[in-house]
Amino acid sequence: MERRAVCPGSFDPITNGHLDIIERASRLYDVVHVAVLINKSKQGLFTVEERIQLIKEVTAEYGNVVVESHHGLLVDYCKDREIPAIVKGLRAVSDFDYELQMAQMNNGLTGVETVFIPTSPTYSFLSSSLVKEVATYGGDVSHLVPESVLRRLIERIAERRQS
Template sequence: MSIALCPGSFDPFTLGHRFVVERAAARFDEVVVTVVVNPNKQGMFTVDERIDLISSTCADLPNVRVDRWRGLLVDYMRNEGITTMVKGLRSTVDFEYEVPMAQMNRELADVETLFLWGDPKFAHVSSSLVKEVAKLGGDVEPFLPPDVFAAVMRKVNGELSV
């Protein structure tokens, strides 16, 4: 059985993320979307909220499950018996950033990283940019799954829960 890990902070989970997860799900028996916990970052969404949003967004992909991890991803992968990591790329800038991590993961735990090019129509979209534009009143609906868009709007408008 082939299993791949798709890690990220996913704050929020965009259509670009969904595109990469969908492509990975077509190539592996199972895909584990892992929300990586960074204690030094204050996100728009809690980890539990992100997991719920990703789960609802990917509910139509039966071979995708969502989990969380704090620490080295290679430790999680060892614990789960996963040897392939999937990372989405929007541009060569992403590639330059990701390659050293991929090489380190291979050295630490014999993890291979599979890079998938994202959908070109979302090449300019990042979670950080989506949050910034939404907070300033811009329309981010074209970049987010419907449930995530609704949750972002609730957060921007000061409502407490998603």
């Protein structure tokens, strides 16, 4: 039987921190689903389709990553695909407080387990929001996102400025 897990997130945009967790999960599991969670109340910098495409591009080398979007409860996504584990990266103790509550709720709802992977110290401060903010003000984020993501990020910020 295949060992399967899901790495959920908004990935707006995907960062090197996200990639670190996805890559490490891809070594632990036979198939890793990356679920781009849709939040209708948030206006993203990238569309869900663009995020999926970017993630597919930067995870293609792993060979065992499936990228999809999902609207609704993550446990429903897991149940529909018979995925027994959620993989989450932890940057700091503050992440743990929130993620532990989510893990307990998800396990209580459907029995799905959550596996926590500590983020590499290199990326312990990193978030998509921070990347967008720094890039918007012209800061160098080239070491925080893959090259193809950086190109699209710079293009999108320029497009937004012109509109």
